[in-house]
Amino acid sequence: MCSNCKNDAIGRRDLLKLGAASIIALGLGGVLRQAHAANGPPTALSPDEALAALKSGNERYVRHPKLCSIDLAQQRSAVAGHQAPWATIITCADSRVPPELIFGGHGVGELFVARNAGNLVDTATLGTVEYGAAVLGSPLVVVLAHTSCGAVKAACDVVTKNATYPGAIGTMIQPILPAALAVQKNPGDFVNNTAKESAKRTAGRLADASTLIGGFAGTGKLKVISAIYDLQTGVVSYLD
Numbered sequence: 001m002c003s004n005c006k007n008d009a010i011g012r013r014d015l016l017k018l019g020a021a022s023i024i025a026l027g028l029g030g031v032l033r034q035a036h037a038a039n040g041p042p043t044a045l046s047p048d049e050a051l052a053a054l055k056s057g058n059e060r061y062v063r064h065p066k067l068c069s070i071d072l073a074q075q076r077s078a079v080a081g082h083q084a085p086w087a088t089i090i091t092c093a094d095s096r097v098p099p100e101l102i103f104g105g106h107g108v109g110e111l112f113v114a115r116n117a118g119n120l121v122d123t124a125t126l127g128t129v130e131y132g133a134a135v136l137g138s139p140l141v142v143v144l145a146h147t148s149c150g151a152v153k154a155a156c157d158v159v160t161k162n163a164t165y166p167g168a169i170g171t172m173i174q175p176i177l178p179a180a181l182a183v184q185k186n187p188g189d190f191v192n193n194t195a196k197e198s199a200k201r202t203a204g205r206l207a208d209a210s211t212l213i214g215g216f217a218g219t220g221k222l223k224v225i226s227a228i229y230d231l232q233t234g235v236v237s238y239l240d
């Protein structure tokens with residue numbers, strides 16, 4: 001592990017220790033459910049502590065964007081029988097937006113990640129997020145957009161140029177269209193404005209779309225936020 005990681009306020013080994021040290025009970029609709037997966041407890045981090053870890057990790061990535069020498073064999077062994085991810089990330093499939101790296105060089109068993117072009121939430125992604133919260137006990141969901149997103153640009157081109165796309169691409173980007181229409185006349189970069197608006201709307205809809213997520217969020221056990229990653233600077237900016 002590099003010195004940057006060792007000095008981080010919440011290091012990977014500390015997270016693993018925290019996860020093994022306690023069990024939290026997640027309340028939903030008056031029914032306490034013991035969150036567990038494969039015979040182990042979830043993370044002990046609160047939503048705000050998880051968010052702080054993501055922020056410090058991104059700062060580390062921006063300051064010293066060299067790959068950490070993670071002890072992957074040790075991590076793999078530690079989490080083989082049990083996972084306790086401390087944040088759920090919904091982000092784009094774009095190859096330049098790998099969550100484990102842009103949040104500071106996290107290894108195996110830390111982030112619960114769902115990716116698709118445009119960081120949208122369909123049934124599969126919604127179920128994935130529900131599983132992360134209800135079964136694995138992940139306390140934080142981040143809908144992470146990024147600048148210069150191709151899927152978002154495709155949606156913007158539908159709005160401005162009536163563009164069409166082959167296969168399932170046109171159908172896939174349809175959920176972005178309301179966000180594009182909403183910010184079309186705003187100053188600034190149309191594609192990036194749309195990416196931000198779409199991410200905010202997606203995060204805002206999660207609690208409404210899922211009684212599970214809404215229930216956890218209502219009790220303070222889960223926080224759902226949106227953010228955008230800048231491809232040029234590496235900085236993750238939070239939108240809420």
Ligand SMILES: [Zn+2]
Pocket residue numbers: 092093094117118119146148149150151152
């Ligand atoms: Zn993208």
